Amino acid sequence: MSDVTATPAATPAPQPRTAKPGRRALARFTSNRLAVFGLIVLVLFLIFCFLGPLFYQTDQVHTNLSEASLRPGERGHLLGTDDVGYDVLGRLMIAGQTSIIIGLAAGVLATLIGSFWGAIAGYVGGWVDSVMMRIVDAGIAIPATFLLLIISTIARPSVPLMILVIGLVSWLVPARLVRAESISLKSREYVLAIRAMGGTHSRAISRHIIPNSVGTIIVNATFQVADAILLVAYISFLGMGVQKPATDWGAMLTSGISYTYGGAWWLILPAGFCIVLVVVAFNCIGDGLRDYFDVKGRLK
Amino acid sequence: MRTLSTRRWVATVAAAAAATLILAGCAGGADNGGDSGASNKDNVTYALPAGTGPNWLLPMSPPDKMATHNKALKSTMWVPLFEYDGTGGAMDWDKKASAAKSYEFSADGTSVKITLNDLDWSDGKPVTSRDVEFWYNLARYNNTKIGGYSKGNMPDNVTKFEINDDKNFTLTFDKVYNQDFLLANQLTLIYPMPQHVWDKSADGEAVGDLDRDEAGAQKVLDYLFKQAEDMSTYATNPLWKTVSGPYTVAKWTDAGQVELTANEKYTGVDKAKIKNVTFMPFTSADAEMNVVRSGDLDYGYITSAQLSSKAQFENLGYKIDPWKGWSITYMPYNFANPTMGPVYKQLYVRQALQHAIDQKSISDVIWKGAATPGYGPIPQDPATDYLSDEQKNNPYPFDLKASEKLFTDHGWKKNAQGVLTCENAGSGADQCGDGIAAGQAMNIVVTTQNGSQETDNMMAEIKSSLQKVGVNMTIDAIPLDSVLTEAQSCKTGGDCKWELVFFGTAGSWYFSAYPNGERVFAKDTKWNAGQYDNPEAEQLITDLTFSTDKDIAKKYSALLAKDLPVMWMPNPVYQVSVIKKGLDIGGQQDPGASFYPQRWSWK
Numbered sequence: 084m085s086d087v088t089a090t091p092a093a094t095p096a097p098q099p100r101t102a103k104p105g106r107r108a109l110a111r112f113t114s115n116r117l118a119v120f121g122l123i124v125l126v127l128f129l130i131f132c133f134l135g136p137l138f139y140q141t142d143q144v145h146t147n148l149s150e151a152s153l154r155p156g157e158r159g160h161l162l163g164t165d166d167v168g169y170d171v172l173g174r175l176m177i178a179g180q181t182s183i184i185i186g187l188a189a190g191v192l193a194t195l196i197g198s199f200w201g202a203i204a205g206y207v208g209g210w211v212d213s214v215m216m217r218i219v220d221a222g223i224a225i226p227a228t229f230l231l232l233i234i235s236t237i238a239r240p241s242v243p244l245m246i247l248v249i250g251l252v253s254w255l256v257p258a259r260l261v262r263a264e265s266i267s268l269k270s271r272e273y274v275l276a277i278r279a280m281g282g283t284h285s286r287a288i289s290r291h292i293i294p295n296s297v298g299t300i301i302v303n304a305t306f307q308v309a310d311a312i313l314l315v316a317y318i319s320f321l322g323m324g325v326q327k328p329a330t331d332w333g334a335m336l337t338s339g340i341s342y343t344y345g346g347a348w349w350l351i352l353p354a355g356f357c358i359v360l361v362v363v364a365f366n367c368i369g370d371g372l373r374d375y376f377d378v379k380g381r382l383k
Numbered sequence: 384m385r386t387l388s389t390r391r392w393v394a395t396v397a398a399a400a401a402a403t404l405i406l407a408g409c410a411g412g413a414d415n416g417g418d419s420g421a422s423n424k425d426n427v428t429y430a431l432p433a434g435t436g437p438n439w440l441l442p443m444s445p446p447d448k449m450a451t452h453n454k455a456l457k458s459t460m461w462v463p464l465f466e467y468d469g470t471g472g473a474m475d476w477d478k479k480a481s482a483a484k485s486y487e488f489s490a491d492g493t494s495v496k497i498t499l500n501d502l503d504w505s506d507g508k509p510v511t512s513r514d515v516e517f518w519y520n521l522a523r524y525n526n527t528k529i530g531g532y533s534k535g536n537m538p539d540n541v542t543k544f545e546i547n548d549d550k551n552f553t554l555t556f557d558k559v560y561n562q563d564f565l566l567a568n569q570l571t572l573i574y575p576m577p578q579h580v581w582d583k584s585a586d587g588e589a590v591g592d593l594d595r596d597e598a599g600a601q602k603v604l605d606y607l608f609k610q611a612e613d614m615s616t617y618a619t620n621p622l623w624k625t626v627s628g629p630y631t632v633a634k635w636t637d638a639g640q641v642e643l644t645a646n647e648k649y650t651g652v653d654k655a656k657i658k659n660v661t662f663m664p665f666t667s668a669d670a671e672m673n674v675v676r677s678g679d680l681d682y683g684y685i686t687s688a689q690l691s692s693k694a695q696f697e698n699l700g701y702k703i704d705p706w707k708g709w710s711i712t713y714m715p716y717n718f719a720n721p722t723m724g725p726v727y728k729q730l731y732v733r734q735a736l737q738h739a740i741d742q743k744s745i746s747d748v749i750w751k752g753a754a755t756p757g758y759g760p761i762p763q764d765p766a767t768d769y770l771s772d773e774q775k776n777n778p779y780p781f782d783l784k785a786s787e788k789l790f791t792d793h794g795w796k797k798n799a800q801g802v803l804t805c806e807n808a809g810s811g812a813d814q815c816g817d818g819i820a821a822g823q824a825m826n827i828v829v830t831t832q833n834g835s836q837e838t839d840n841m842m843a844e845i846k847s848s849l850q851k852v853g854v855n856m857t858i859d860a861i862p863l864d865s866v867l868t869e870a871q872s873c874k875t876g877g878d879c880k881w882e883l884v885f886f887g888t889a890g891s892w893y894f895s896a897y898p899n900g901e902r903v904f905a906k907d908t909k910w911n912a913g914q915y916d917n918p919e920a921e922q923l924i925t926d927l928t929f930s931t932d933k934d935i936a937k938k939y940s941a942l943l944a945k946d947l948p949v950m951w952m953p954n955p956v957y958q959v960s961v962i963k964k965g966l967d968i969g970g971q972q973d974p975g976a977s978f979y980p981q982r983w984s985w986k
Contacts, residue, residue, distance in 0.1 A: 145847040146840075148741070148748040152691070166691075167749065167840045239859055322833060326858050327843035341836055344692035 111375050118371020124364035128357070132179030141173030144328045152342075155349050163349045165338055167327075171349055174330060179357060181331040185245050185315045186361075190308030192250030197257025198300050202292045204258070205265025206284065216262065219255050227252040228317055235323035242325060245318070249311050257303045264296040271295075298376030305369030309362045316358050332358045424985040425658040427966065429978065430671050430683035432958065436639020436664040440623060440632065441611040442574035443521060443604065446530035451893070455977040456662070457574075459630040459643060460623075462502060462651065464515060464573040465566060467896030469974040470982075473765050474709060474896045476566065479653040480979065482510060482575050482627070484550075488562060492931060494555040495565070496547070499575070505626050505648040510575050512552035517578035517594050519544050521607075524600035528608070537569040561935065564928050567896035577625040581607060629655040629981035639664035643980065656969075656984035675701070681966050682983075684958040687753035688836050701961040705753045708957035709762050709898070709974035710890035712754075713949035714829065714883045715913035719873045723827065723882045725818025727913075731789045732816075733947040737779040738786035739848040746953040749840045754953040759944030760900050761936065762954070765974065769898060769936035774944035786852045795825070795853075802826065803853035825854040830869055831885040833860035837955070838888045863888075870912040883950060884912065890955055896975065899927040900939070904948050915948035 113119055139161075147168030155163040155171075162171040204215035227249075234248050265288075268274060274291050293300070318324050319333030320340075332354045339350025431437070431452055439448035442461045458466065458480070466480040478484070484500040502510040522529060522538040543555035556565070582590045584602035593599030610622055617623055617635035624631065629649045634642035641662040645655035665671040668686050675683045678699055685696060685703075693703055716727040726732055742756035755764045759774030766775075794807025794815045803825040805815040815823070827849075831842055839860065846856040861869070866886045873879035885891075892903055892910070903910050905924045923939040926932065944951075957976055962968060969982030 145851065146844045148744040148844060151748045166836075167843055236861065239857075322839075322860075326860065327839065328847070338836065341686070341688035342691050344689070344695045347691070 108375065112371050115371040115374050117367040118374070121364040121367025121371065124360055125368065128179060128183070128361055128364070132176050132183060135176040136173065139173060139176070141170040143169060143173055143177050143330075146328075152347070162353060163347075165335075165350055166342070169328075171335075171353065174335060175332070175353055175357060178330045178332045178335050178354065179361075181242060181325060181329060182312050182315055182333070182358070183361065185242060185249065185331070186308045186312035186365075188246040189249035189253060189311035189314075190304055192246060193253035193307045193311070194257050194300060194304040195254075196250065197254035197259075197303075198261045198293055198296070199288075200254065201258040201261030201263075202265045202288050202296065205262035206269050206288050206292055208266070208269075212262070216259075219258050222252070222255045227314060231314065231318050232321060232323055235318060240318075240323060240325050242329070245315060245325065249314050253307055253311060253314070257300065257307065260299050260303055261293075261296050264299050265292050268292050268295050298372075302369050302373040302376060305365050305372060309365035309369070312358065312362055312365070426661065427657050427659070427681045427980070427983055427985075428661045428663055428679070429980070430674070430680050431639065431662050431664050432684075433665050433668045433671055437635070437641050437662065438614060438639065439611060440617055440635070441607055442576055443518070443525075443607070444530045445528060445608065449530040451976045452662075456641060456643075458628065458977060459980060460626040460628045460632070460646075461574050461576065462510075462627045463571060464497070464575060465570045466977075467567045467571055467975070468977055468979075469709060469765055470970040470972075470979060472971055474567075474767055474974065479651070482515075483570075486566070486570075492559040492562070494543075494553055495570075496551065496553045497570075499550045500651065501550075502575075502627050503648065503650040504577050504580075505624065505631065505646055506577075506580070507648065508577075508579055509549065510627050511549040512546040513549075514575035514578050515552060515573060516544055516546060517582060518573050518576050520594035520600050521576075521604050522573075524594075524597045525604045528604065531572060537572050540569070559929065559931065561897075561926075561928055561930055563897045563936075564899060568899070571895065575627065577627075580625045581622060627651075629653055630660065633659065653979075653981050655981040657980065660980040660983075675699070675961055680961075681963045682968070683961050685961055687750050687955070687959050690751040690753060690959060696961050700964050702964055704960045704962055704968075704972065705956040706958045706960045706972040707755070707764050707974050708890045708893060708954070708976065709896070710893040710954055710957070711757050711760060711762055711898075712887035712891045712952045712954040713757075714885045714887075714952060715870065715911075715915075715949045716883055717873065717879070717881050717913045718916070719879055719914045720882055721879070725816065726823065726825075727882070728818070729793070729816040730946065731793050733950070734779055735786040735789035735852070736849070736854070736950060737947055738782050738789070739852050739854070740845060740950065740952065741781040741848060742777075742951075742953045743781070745841050745844055749844060750837055750953060750955055753959050754837075754955040757954040758951050759940050760904060760948075761898050761940045762894060762974070764954075768933075769940060771937040771941035771944065773941040778945050779947075781848075783848060783851050790825070790853065797853045798824070800855075801850075801853055802855045826857070827854060827882055828857045828859055829883045829885060830859045830861060830866055830881050832863040832866045832888055834862070835888040838885070841953070842885070871909070873912075873914065874909070885952070887952060888955065890957065891952075893976070897927075898936075900924055900943070901928065904943065911948075913949065917942075917946060917948070920946065920948065 150158060150164050150168040151166055153160050153164040155161060157163065160170050164170055165174065200215060204212045230252050231248055238244055269292065274287055277287050277291065315324065315331055316333030316336065319331050320337045322337060324331055324334045335354035336351060339347065339354065342350050435450060435452055437452050437456050439453045440457050440460065442457055444453065462480065462482045464482050466477045467474060468477045468480070470477060482499055482502055483497050485498045487496045499510060499512065504510060519538055519541065526532045526538060540557050541554050542557050545553040547553060578594070579590055582592065582594050582603060584593060584606045593603050610620060614635050614637055618632045626646055629646055629651065630643040631646045633644040643660045645658045663680065671683055672685055672689065674680050675685065675696065676699065690703070696703060716733065718724050718728055746752065746754040746756055756777070757763055758777045761767070761769045761774060763770060763775070790803050792813060794805055794813060795803040796806045798804045805819050805821055805823040807814045808819060808821040809815065810817045829842060831838060842858045846858060849856045863886060866884055869881050870884045870886065872881065901924050902908050904915055904920060905911060906916050906921055920942055923935065923942060926935050927939055960972060965986050967984050967986050969984065973979065
């Protein structure tokens with residue numbers, strides 16, 4: 084005899100509505116308020132620097148000594164003028180273009196070099212890894228600012244040169260990070276499988292190792308951009324940046340610093356705040372992206 | 384990882400906040416008034432130029448010890464035969480600071496009889512003609528060891544030194560010279576030196592007349608140079624205790640800090656008013672300005688950029704007094720440049736470029752008044768009889784239209800990028816000129832010293848003006864030493880690619896009192912870096928030394944102001960001095976950069 088008790092039919096639990104992957108990603112990113120703040124600040128700065136000159140037109144090529152050192156509001160200059168007569172608000176815009184372009188391009192360049200270097204070192208391993216990473220160690224031991232100052236002394240500073248130089252001294256950290264990822268990924272089944280099927284090493288690296296490290300790479304890239312913007316500011320502050328009439332926020336700071344005791348705050352604070360805000364914005368975005376790519380973050 | 388990342392941006396914000404607070408703190412300091420610092424009326428502290436430290440005290444110097452501050456210090460201890468300075472408002476003979484009382488040239492101009500003042504050495508012995516002869520003998524037998532020696536000049540040009548009596552002697556020259564040249568540039572090199580103490584070749588040796596033969600004179604100078612190399616004994620070595628000037632050394636450190644104390648036995652008319660004077664060395668202008676802000680310096684300097692914060696220093700109890708130098712400032716053209724040399728050789732090109740330099744605005748706005756426009760080879764401030772009307776009145780005033788017209792009248796036309804290009808090559812009056820090919824663009828490169836905001840701004844202003852004319856100027860900012868090396872590259876077998884060089888942030892060339900240009904604009908001289916070659920100018924430069932024509936300097940001034948061997952630039956001051964309000968420096972600051980601390984006094 085069987086004593087079978089009929090169990091009541093289970094009521095199906097209401098299934099959560101499956102959101103599209105894009106929306107989920109956006110939701111995860113926007114749940115980090117600092118990241119949203121960073122993104123908004125960055126977008127505002129991009130608009131200010133790249134679209135601002137279309138609406139607030141000033142001559143940032145020719146000096147105008149008859150309008151030098153005006154206070155904010157004088158003769159129509161909202162943020163005054165500097166010591167050779169450039170409108171400070173207009174100059175903040177074009178300086179921002181230089182800082183952001185160099186920062187972005189150098190950050191991307193550093194990330195690309197570092198990613199490939201680290202991926203190859205980690206994937207190949209052995210003596211190749213040792214040699215490649217000792218090069219990285221040696222590079223990290225040399226202060227980037229010192230190298231940049233030497234190069235700026237030898238060569239005439241320009242935007243392309245600064246992108247190249249900053250990119251070439253900043254790839255060391257991403258190389259280390261991606262190498263660590265690469266060592267972990269190279270023993271995964273899908274990497275082993277492609278090798279078993281006759282796939283080449285370069286295919287394994289470009290199609291599997293690097294794409295699967297993209298979280299680490301993107302997060303680090305945002306920090307690279309922020310660091311590059313700071314490096315540009317350092318070099319320019321030391322007088323080795325782009326030459327006039329070009330400028331960047333660091334160069335504006337160094338021009339204004341002599342007037343600190345004269346109360347010319349408009350020559351120092353706006354450029355300083357721009358550097359701080361953009362760097363903080365990139366860091367916040369990086370923080371948000373890290374949460375986004377972090378598995379633990381996804382489970383929250 | 385989150386913690387690290389969060390730390391990262393928190394650290395960034397914290398750093399920014401800290402920087403803002405520091406700035407705010409610094410700015411707040413601007414209002415701190417007060418009158419701290421040395422108020423003891425027996426003492427005064429003076430800041431030496433940044434990066435310089437006095438390292439020689441003997442009146443005769445080897446070539447590497449010729450710094451201006453060395454000369455300024457030793458003149459306070461050993462009175463030169465003739466001193467020329469601008470403390471009276473014009474570059475002139477300063478009788479109070481000279482050992483000579485009067486002079487008289489012979490009718491034929493080949494000799495000069497000099498009478499000495501009633502000066503005594505600090506050991507009580509009188510300063511005599513023999514002491515002057517001692518200098519002359521050491522100089523003539525050791526000429527190549529002595530800094531400032533120029534073949535054919537002092538002492539080579541003296542054929543006879545004749546002692547008439549203790550206070551009178553006669554110098555006979557090999558030919559007739561311009562008297563201003565002799566007095567201001569040659570006789571100023573001579574210092575009466577205590578023969579009765581120094582004429583020996585070893586410690587403990589009896590003093591004799593060793594200087595009167597070649598071997599003996601060489602031994603004596605070697606001995607004196609050896610003694611003078613030990614700065615640590617400057618205050619204790621008995622040799623240096625015998626002085627004729629208003630001060631003597633109390634302390635002299637290897638780092639270059641010098642303390643002078645009044646010579647109680649001084650018998651001249653330029654007696655010290657403040658007993659102790661301390662000269663402080665600094666490694667940088669910023670370091671010096673920090674001490675000024677602390678109020679611990681009585682007589683220092685600030686950079687001209689700080690003139691915008693004048694009130695800060697005035698509130699600290701200082702008065703601001705720009706110290707004008709007896710100098711000119713310029714940018715040499717490289718006439719030997721393989722590509723651009725032929726362009727710069729055209730006078731109309733140099734005229735056009737000069738028309739684009741707004742010297743007055745640059746001096747007033749960028750240098751904040753701490754520079755004066757300069758239009759030729761003679762220093763213009765203070766004005767002298769050497770200055771021609773042509774130079775004084777600026778033959779090529781700022782005029783961008785005139786500048787552009789000079790180009791267009793000679794076959795140049797702006798291309799699509801707005802850069803002037805030679806379209807009508809040839810040597811005709813309306814053509815570009817010899818050696819300039821059709822298609823040559825006016826792209827010029829200025830190699831300039833870096834590290835100065837004023838210079839950076841000045842170059843930006845010039846670049847801006849030239850761009851309006853159609854000249855595309857590239858600025859290559861490099862360290863000063865590199866600029867000077869570059870400027871010599873054509874003469875040292877280098878690539879000779881420079882076009883214009885600027886090394887005049889503190890003035891390009893400082894002159895002796897008689898401002899002849901033989902070391903700057905004469906054809907084969909080292910510092911004619913651009914190889915300017917004009918036979919008419921060459922003749923005038925020679926005449927400046929030998930001609931008795933009173934107007935010869937004016938003719939030279941007029942020619943070079945018009946012929947533009949270099950691009951004339953605003954001449955920055957020697958330094959912007961800050962002087963404690965109670966300190967009277969007894970006249971104007973000497974454009975020749977001497978200090979004369981004996982004339983300072985506390986009110």
